[in-house]
Amino acid sequence: MSIDWDSILAYNTIKVVRIRDRRLGILHLCFLVIIVLYVVVYSAIIKKGYLSTEEPIGSIRTSLLAPNELKANPTYCKNNTEPYPYEKLDCVYFDDAFASYPIGDDVGFTASTRMRISEQKTNCSLSQPSCKFYTNSSINVYLADIESFTVLIDHTMYAPSSQIQFNGDDLSGYVLDQNGNEIQLNESINTIGVQGKPDILQLKKLLEFAGVDLDGPSLVNSSNSIRYDGCVLFVFIEYSNTFSYDLKKIKYVYSIKKVDDTAYDVPEVIILDNESSRLYYKRHAIRLIFIQTGVIGSFNFQSLLLTLVSGLGLLTVSTIIVDQLAIRFLPQRKSYRGVKFQTTESFRMKKRIVYDDGEDKLYHNIEAL
Numbered sequence: 022m023s024i025d026w027d028s029i030l031a032y033n034t035i036k037v038v039r040i041r042d043r044r045l046g047i048l049h050l051c052f053l054v055i056i057v058l059y060v061v062v063y064s065a066i067i068k069k070g071y072l073s074t075e076e077p078i079g080s081i082r083t084s085l086l087a088p089n090e091l092k093a094n095p096t097y098c099k100n101n102t103e104p105y106p107y108e109k110l111d112c113v114y115f116d117d118a119f120a121s122y123p124i125g126d127d128v129g130f131t132a133s134t135r136m137r138i139s140e141q142k143t144n145c146s147l148s149q150p151s152c153k154f155y156t157n158s159s160i161n162v163y164l165a166d167i168e169s170f171t172v173l174i175d176h177t178m179y180a181p182s183s184q185i186q187f188n189g190d191d192l193s194g195y196v197l198d199q200n201g202n203e204i205q206l207n208e209s210i211n212t213i214g215v216q217g218k219p220d221i222l223q224l225k226k227l228l229e230f231a232g233v234d235l236d237g238p239s240l241v242n243s244s245n246s247i248r249y250d251g252c253v254l255f256v257f258i259e260y261s262n263t264f265s266y267d268l269k270k271i272k273y274v275y276s277i278k279k280v281d282d283t284a285y286d287v288p289e290v291i292i293l294d295n296e297s298s299r300l301y302y303k304r305h306a307i308r309l310i311f312i313q314t315g316v317i318g319s320f321n322f323q324s325l326l327l328t329l330v331s332g333l334g335l336l337t338v339s340t341i342i343v344d345q346l347a348i349r350f351l352p353q354r355k356s357y358r359g360v361k362f363q364t365t366e367s368f369r370m371k372k373r374i375v376y377d378d379g380e381d382k383l384y385h386n387i388e389a390l
Contacts (some may be wrong), residue, residue, distance in 0.1 A: 074317065075317055083172055084172070097246070107246040132307045142157050192273055194213055196276075210223055230275075231254050240252055256276075257277075268320070
């Protein structure tokens with residue numbers, strides 16, 4: 022039995038058949054409208070599929086400033102006779118240089134709320150491994166009215182791919198309140214997001230945005246206050262130029278979140294007359310950790326092309342669905358299958374004539390031509 026290579030190696034090609042059935046036509050038209058709306062309106066325009074996006078990087082500089090006048094003898098001080106739900110301590114009135122430690126931290130900021138100050142000495146040589154410091158005297162104090170101190174936040178963002186760079190003073194900015202609303206502040210003390218002005222917040226206002234009360238229960242020990250144990254806050258600065266269709270408009274938004282189940286303390290050592298005499302400070306504090314993030318977009322033709330090409334796949338899927346409905350489910354499926362699929366006869370060479378000029382001609386018997 023001879024092998025029919027024409028059948029085995031048959032070539033399947035696309036045939037366009039116009040099926041005059043309004044049900045299939047309306048369904049296919051609905052698919053086309055939905056796909057165009059999704060690809061062009063939603064993906065390309067609303068979701069800005071023509072943009073190439075990146076996460077910016079940046080730098081932060083912070084500084085603490087004491088108010089002109091500190092509140093005298095607050096309720097948490099021992100000398101105040103008013104009731105206070107937690108342990109009262111002696112209060113000290115430090116300036117900004119003494120209240121902020123460590124200094125020069127480029128990713129965080131610390132404002133002390135309580136300090137245990139110990140005077141320590143040693144009577145042996147520190148070259149001996151057994152030599153230890155002993156505490157001569159120690160006091161435990163609150164830093165009074167630390168919440169009235171103000172913190173200046175100077176930040177810069179840079180998007181490497183699009184070469185976009187701005188200082189915070191040049192941009193419009195906002196801060197999220199406790200209800201999640203974006204607000205600007207342009208008060209006598211607090212300013213956030215006002216172009217041409219630095220961002221300045223009182224610590225009590227910053228804590229308010231985070232939902233933190235210094236005289237509320239500690240996040241690690243409910244018998245102490247947050248003022249006593251300290252706390253850690255994340256300060257997110259999110260930059261964006263994709264909130265509108267004008268890519269030249271860039272804004273930033275502060276969102277301040279407390280870190281649950283945490284306290285904060287940091288040691289500090291000050292050498293006195295010599296290395297055998299020192300002051301040891303154990304500071305409990307408000308610790309701010311700054312995180313710069315966001316999305317910066319720039320027009321990119323390749324991104325637009327990929328967004329539009331994704332619609333071609335959806336068009337193919339919609340055509341397959343309508344085809345399968347026509348040839349498998351409709352009552353006329355046998356007729357539709359018959360006109361959609363057609364098998365030709367074997368187009369073998371029937372006759373070959375060689376003219377005097379040497380040109381070869383192939384004649385085929387092609388039906389219906």
